[in-house]
Amino acid sequence: MKKRCLILSLILASFILVTGCSSDSTDNATTDKHVEVIRLAGGTDWGSPNPFLNVGRGPGIGKTKLIFDSLLEADESGIIPWLATEWSVEGNVFTFKLKDGAAFHDGTPLTTADVAFTIDYYKAHPPVSNPISNNLIQSYEIVDPGTIKISVEKPLATTIAKLGSFQILPKHIWEKVADPATFNSPEAFIGSGPYKFSSYDAAAGSYEFIAYEDYNIAKPAADKIQFVPVSDALLAFENNEIDICDVPVDVLEKYEQDDSVGIITKDNDMGYRILINFEKIPAFNDLNLRAALYQGIDRQGIVDKVFRGSGAVGSAGYVPPTNIFFSDNVKTYDYNKEAALAAFKDKNIQVKIAVGNSGADVKIAELVKLNLEEIGIGVDMAAYDTQVRDDKVYSGDYEMAIVGNGGWGREPDYLRTIYSANSKNKAKSPASMGPIGWDNPDITQLAEDQLKEMDPEKRKEMFKALQDKISQEIPIIVLATQTTNVIYRPDYYDGWTKTYDYQQFEQNRLSYVEQ
Amino acid sequence: MKKPAFLFNQRITVLVAVLVILFIIFAYGSLIYPHSWFQPSGGSLEPPSVTHVLGTDDLGIDIFAQLSRGFFTSILIGLMAAAIAFMLGGVLGGLAGYFKGWVDESISFVINLFLAIPQLPIMIVMGAFFGPSIVNVVLIVALFSWAPIAKIVRAKMVERIDSNYIRLAKSYGGGFFYIVKTHLLPDILPVLSVNAIAVIGKAIVQEASLAFLGLSDPLSKSWGLMMNKAINFKGIYFMDAWIWWLLPPLFCLMGTILCIRLISREIENQLIND
Numbered sequence: 076m077k078k079r080c081l082i083l084s085l086i087l088a089s090f091i092l093v094t095g096c097s098s099d100s101t102d103n104a105t106t107d108k109h110v111e112v113i114r115l116a117g118g119t120d121w122g123s124p125n126p127f128l129n130v131g132r133g134p135g136i137g138k139t140k141l142i143f144d145s146l147l148e149a150d151e152s153g154i155i156p157w158l159a160t161e162w163s164v165e166g167n168v169f170t171f172k173l174k175d176g177a178a179f180h181d182g183t184p185l186t187t188a189d190v191a192f193t194i195d196y197y198k199a200h201p202p203v204s205n206p207i208s209n210n211l212i213q214s215y216e217i218v219d220p221g222t223i224k225i226s227v228e229k230p231l232a233t234t235i236a237k238l239g240s241f242q243i244l245p246k247h248i249w250e251k252v253a254d255p256a257t258f259n260s261p262e263a264f265i266g267s268g269p270y271k272f273s274s275y276d277a278a279a280g281s282y283e284f285i286a287y288e289d290y291n292i293a294k295p296a297a298d299k300i301q302f303v304p305v306s307d308a309l310l311a312f313e314n315n316e317i318d319i320c321d322v323p324v325d326v327l328e329k330y331e332q333d334d335s336v337g338i339i340t341k342d343n344d345m346g347y348r349i350l351i352n353f354e355k356i357p358a359f360n361d362l363n364l365r366a367a368l369y370q371g372i373d374r375q376g377i378v379d380k381v382f383r384g385s386g387a388v389g390s391a392g393y394v395p396p397t398n399i400f401f402s403d404n405v406k407t408y409d410y411n412k413e414a415a416l417a418a419f420k421d422k423n424i425q426v427k428i429a430v431g432n433s434g435a436d437v438k439i440a441e442l443v444k445l446n447l448e449e450i451g452i453g454v455d456m457a458a459y460d461t462q463v464r465d466d467k468v469y470s471g472d473y474e475m476a477i478v479g480n481g482g483w484g485r486e487p488d489y490l491r492t493i494y495s496a497n498s499k500n501k502a503k504s505p506a507s508m509g510p511i512g513w514d515n516p517d518i519t520q521l522a523e524d525q526l527k528e529m530d531p532e533k534r535k536e537m538f539k540a541l542q543d544k545i546s547q548e549i550p551i552i553v554l555a556t557q558t559t560n561v562i563y564r565p566d567y568y569d570g571w572t573k574t575y576d577y578q579q580f581e582q583n584r585l586s587y588v589e590q
Numbered sequence: 591m592k593k594p595a596f597l598f599n600q601r602i603t604v605l606v607a608v609l610v611i612l613f614i615i616f617a618y619g620s621l622i623y624p625h626s627w628f629q630p631s632g633g634s635l636e637p638p639s640v641t642h643v644l645g646t647d648d649l650g651i652d653i654f655a656q657l658s659r660g661f662f663t664s665i666l667i668g669l670m671a672a673a674i675a676f677m678l679g680g681v682l683g684g685l686a687g688y689f690k691g692w693v694d695e696s697i698s699f700v701i702n703l704f705l706a707i708p709q710l711p712i713m714i715v716m717g718a719f720f721g722p723s724i725v726n727v728v729l730i731v732a733l734f735s736w737a738p739i740a741k742i743v744r745a746k747m748v749e750r751i752d753s754n755y756i757r758l759a760k761s762y763g764g765g766f767f768y769i770v771k772t773h774l775l776p777d778i779l780p781v782l783s784v785n786a787i788a789v790i791g792k793a794i795v796q797e798a799s800l801a802f803l804g805l806s807d808p809l810s811k812s813w814g815l816m817m818n819k820a821i822n823f824k825g826i827y828f829m830d831a832w833i834w835w836l837l838p839p840l841f842c843l844m845g846t847i848l849c850i851r852l853i854s855r856e857i858e859n860q861l862i863n864d
Contacts, residue, residue: 323825437808458808
């Protein structure tokens with residue numbers, strides 16, 4: 076009997092050990108697995124990956140973040156320590172303590188002198204994406220090589236996120252650089268981030284980053300990250316040439332039934348809108364005509380045809396309906412061709428619309444052109460390369476422009492940078508593209524005030540009120556937002572991480588380090 | 591007046607008949623067929639049916655209507671480019687061969703320059719630089735098509751200009767225009783025409799290439815652009831839609847080019863035999 080019990084106990088112990096081990100190994104495989112290479116679809120030139128030379132859109136900024144670290148980072152729950160292991164706030168002073176042993180890729184230690192230098196350098200030479208713009212930082216004090224105190228005029232709801240996200244430059248390199256726009260020697264790509272710059276081919280749109288072996292904040296999850304030019308991303312994924320790719324809704328079902336494939340959904344995070352330059356088309360100062368313009372565009376048709384049903388008609392308050400800050404009270408404008416036609420009858424309005432020359436931009440332009448011509452607006456669609464179109468918008472060289480970008484699912488402080496007269500059109504970023512020649516003092520006031528509100532619930536209500544007002548004024552025609560799906564192989568790599576307010580996880584630094 | 595022998599060539603007749611049939615089919619698609627080539631008339635990616643004979647694209651626009659429009663766009667671009675190349679090649683080649691000396695050297699240098707330049711990369715750069723419009727595409731294609739014509743015309747002129755009858759005509763006081771019109775043009779015109787027909791086919795391919803590479807007007811309709819849009823539709827190879835969206839413009843392009851090239855070759859052979 077004793078012997079039988081012993082055997083049973085041994086079997087049970089072995090079972091527990093085996094299942095325990097297998098459970099652990101599965102966890103390891105899906106969370107902490109280090110891989111040789113992570114390959115993503117390339118093929119588009121997003122600029123050189125440094126703060127001054129990248130293209131000011133998510134994919135360009137995301138690549139730069141792999142090389143250049145910031146004080147803080149964000150995960151799915153909120154802001155987390157990164158280069159700064161601790162931070163505290165006293166009044167309007169933020170104190171950051173840097174991680175011991177942090178160093179740049181060339182081995183030079185990273186100290187608070189580099190942080191201070193970066194603040195000064197960015198004031199003189201604003202980078203493409205500048206979280207500390209508009210003199211956010213009043214002054215700083217270097218307490219010691221590992222501690223810095225940064226003073227702002229007034230702590231706002233977004234201040235800590237902004238102070239935590241600017242990319243830190245190595246002082247010993249950049250103090251000699253007078254013109255960062257022309258500085259592209261190998262030293263221009265030395266940062267302190269988890270990956271080192273390896274190669275970049277603008278013509279092919281290919282990038283390679285290699286792991287920074289001495290990185291001491293987190294272990295890089297791959298030896299290499301490659302952005303590989305592919306002719307068809309889905310075919311390349313099927314052929315195992317890339318490890319992750321967007322999947323169109325038409326073939327999503329095939330992957331939903333495949334256990335070896337993981338799917339991550341980005342809910343209404345990509346959106347398209349028509350910007351109006353009121354200085355060039357003053358007729359649209361008439362609110363009735365703007366409302367008619369809204370009514371004259373079959374936005375559901377855009378969702379159905381261009382997004383293949385995967386998305387939502389644009390909210391007149393801008394924030395998409397799946398965003399937790401969405402207001403249910405926004406005014407809606409249903410498609411009504413006859414009403415729009417009546418409004419534009421005899422107005423003889425001719426517009427030139429700048430549009431990107433690829434992807435969904437062209438298809439949306441095609442449908443919008445048809446809609447506008449049907450309601451009596453003459454349309455000259457001018458298709459440009461995306462960067463040229465963006466530059467035209469930044470410089471105000473357009474009458475109307477169709478623009479798309481990601482990030483609509485995040486906290487809608489973008490309403491301030493798009494609609495507030497004090498904050499719009501200040502940066503070369505899609506989230507700063509606001510209507511030119513239009514201003515509403517109430518909207519500007521509310522958009523700026525939400526930033527000063529530190530109570531999250533009150534701020535949420537302010538965002539909703541702001542959307543309601545915007546939906547009454549409609550200075551921008553919000554066309555539609557798209558829900559996209561991404562497929563990947565969890566057995567190979569499963570470290571993809573969204574932040575608490577940004578769904579484009581391929582652009583997130585955390586997606587490429589072991590957690 | 592005696593008709594040129596190639597009009598009686600059976601193979602040419604068949605090839606021209608094929609082109610005429612294509613013309614009639616696409617004229618029906620453009621003029622009588624009930625669906626628009628630019629407006630959605632059905633659901634997204636509808637397969638071929640009685641209503642939409644070749645189905646619809648992602649925006650719900652009828653494929654056959656687009657194909658018909660694309661035929662005339664392609665032919666128009668081809669004819670316009672060929673006409674410019676015909677004029678430019680004929681005039682410059684003629685001048686070089688007639689006047690010789692520094693005129694010939696200068697024009698020959700330019701001809702050789704254009705013959706030596708790799709065409710497609712330059713066309714891509716120019717297409718990107720000048721912007722996507724049909725006029726620009728025509729001009730770019732014509733710019734790279736006149737040189738071979740000019741070279742042939744020049745050679746023909748050089749061969750003829752030293753003939754005794756031309757010398758005689760000159761000695762009797764025959765002027766440039768008289769000699770060209772009376773003695774040279776009848777010889778050169780057939781060669782010029784054959785090469786111009788070849789340019790039509792080449793122009794159609796080059797326009798399709800530029801459109802396929804995204805350097806044509808993205809809001810227009812042409813076969814190259816149709817293929818570009820079909821290929822860039824995410825997941826097209828995992829659906830059936832490529833059969834009715836990608837293949838028709840591909841086969842139409844191949845068929846039309848083949849017909850034009852063969853016609854050009856047959857006429858050329860006929861002229862040599864004559």
